[in-house]
Amino acid sequence: MQEHNEARLPFFVRRQSGWLCLFSLAVGLIAGFSFTPFFQNQLSAVSTPLAASLISPKFITSHQNAPPSTFVQTAERILPSVVAVSCLRVFSARDLNRYREAKPRDRSREPEAPLQTPELQQRSAGSGIIISPEGHILTNTHVVDFADKITVTLQDRRTFPAKIVGLDPLSEIAVIKIEAQPLTPAAIGDSRTSNIGEWVLAVGNPLELRFTVTAGIISAKGRQINVIQESFGVEHFIQTDAAINPGNSGGGLFNLKGEVIGVITAIATETGYDVGLGFAVPVNLAHRIAVDLMRYGKVERGYLGVAMRNVRELEARALGLASPAGVFVDDIYEDSPAHRGGLQPMDVILSIDGIAVSQTNDVQALVASKKPGALVTLRIFRNQRELTHRLVLGELPLASEPLLPPAAQAHFKDLGISVANLTEADLLTLRRGRSGVKVTAVERFSPAEEAGLLANDIILALNRLPVRRRDDFSRLLHNLKAGEAVILAVMREEALYHLFLEVL
Known part of the structure; x- marks a missing residue:
């Protein structure tokens, strides 16, 4: 059987419509599946070393009082805490043929012949950080999720099989474990005290170039880039311009004290490779999640x-x-x-x-x-x-419970709507004691349309004043002055929204 190697990683591509998350051969947040007999795949390295204790979730402060050191000294200190993570997933040819049959076919190409091989393999590569002397390793969910076999390689070239301790798709954090001694856990920093402009080192295995160290600064904090598609997903990334490429996923972002402050998770790119826009989960959040996964196998939020x-x-x-x-x-x-x-x-x-x-x-x-x-x-x-x-x-409730979609956010110049009094059927959809008027039409290109107001929405209040009937709504609108900001309380499918408009 033939093996096909292809290096991919979780990445975003900038298009006119905004940031898109492209799916590559790996499984998880920034990766999807592409099926090829014996194909190999690399994920964007995002690893965070975390020295966590199963007994106490307190931060490891072994380097707390150490003065900032040179890149050379810092690299020597942190490299033994970083690992290479290799994953293998096995598919049956029958499953792949079903996938191909269900997938829309490009009619300009000849249909693919059914595979005759009994099984297919997907290989992926990422990074991880040793976080406990007992062999716990922090990495990304998309690096190890669905893997049938996980292998960890230490800097000293020792290789060990690993098992999954726990996964948290809501944060993209995962913990795996190896049975090995001795190990060098990473020191945990405090991501809250890190500053924009501060020097950082990114360590991982980009493009299977193992134990690579790159340098940059913290470019921004608190980034939300909408890559975690799970309900209740938490995105509060540290942004860095340190070079990050496929294979860095699960790797560590370190300060110059040699303390991990982030878990590298994603990049934004037009090419699939580094353009200076990398994102890491803050270690304070990653540490909290890792301790829960080690203790309970799940996260209590x-x-x-x-x-x-x-x-x-x-x-x-x-x-x-x-x-x-x-x-x-x-x-x-x-x-x-x-x-x-x-x-x-x-x-x-x-x-x-x-x-x-x-x-x-x-x-x-x-x-x-x-x-x-x-x-x-x-x-x-x-x-x-x-x-x-x-x-x-x-x-936190189960992820299957419904969430409100994002509320509209746009500036408005005028209303452009028609409303009617509520029917008995409409009143049954409202919470007890509420009333309002129903939007019957929204003009195209009007400020109401730009604001996200839809036909069949029910307007409950205008500027905190209750609206009970169409006459109330007309009277309140009549009293508005040009340039005044207006707040509409709107009920849509049993969910409450607030839309903001500006009257001209």
């Missing part, structure tokens, strides 16, 4: 129960904020911790436990970093006042 959106200048003006700040609460899930804790739709969350939040993934990352049952303090803005709420986080 906090849950707040809100639908959110970012605050722009128009929203800030409509809400009475001095400038865009915080995260706007669109809706509160019934019987959620947020509901029980007294949060309300149209609140603006300014901080959680004293840490300021300015975008939705800030809230997601902070809540996901805490355990169910944790007591948190939220500072919120409501009706021109700042308030403090303390509440107890719940446990």
